[in-house]
């Protein structure tokens with residue numbers, strides 16, 4: 433069965449990424465695929481590592497701490513990105529484990545991360561998560577508060593790589609991706625973490641530098 437073969441899924445996604453990039457006149461390697469392995473056990477991740485995938489995303493610090501040290505020991509050169517909400521009291525653990533953090537959304541977390549980085553000497557790239565549709569139930573900094581958070585992150589000397597968003601569900605995401613791209617441009621930020629299984633091709637045509645793809649690679653989460 434083709435669809436249950438992770439190698440085949442990975443190849444399909446890479447082909448779709450290349451074609452979206454070509455359509456937009458962007459180089460294929462301008463977008464990094466983050467394979468979101470949350471909820472999937474190490475045994476489900478190994479075939480993708482064997483197929484050459486090196487960058488993975490997790491949404492919980494504790495799950496990542498249980499799953500990844502062994503995998504990282506087996507295969508040097510893996511990169512791990514935190515894509516889920518982070519509590520300030522887990523900042524030290526996150527800084528110790530992850531190479532990038534996509535969910536920086538408030539000043540208390542900026543402060544906790546800066547302290548953890550100073551203490552450990554590790555400096556994972558930080559993306560500020562924007563509540564791009566200004567939805568009441570959604571995580572991320574409200575668009576109106578973004579400028580202040582960027583200033584605070586820069587003052588704390590966090591390595592701010594860019595912006596991240598999850599657009600509102602069930603509606604056309606392109607305008608939200610375009611808004612995130614504009615906000616990043618306005619603030620001189622190069623990184624754009626946007627696009628998931630259902631909309632990564634659209635995100636690439638609008639300038640995504642990082643796409644976060646889970647179910648299209650691993651199948652539906654249980």
Ligand SMILES: *Cc1c(COP(=O)(O)O)cnc(C)c1O
Pocket residue numbers: 468470491515516598628629630644645646647648
């Ligand atoms: C789970 C998750 C993804 C991946 O979602 P899929 O629809 O399975 O590709 C991407 N980004 C974030 C923040 C997530 O929590």
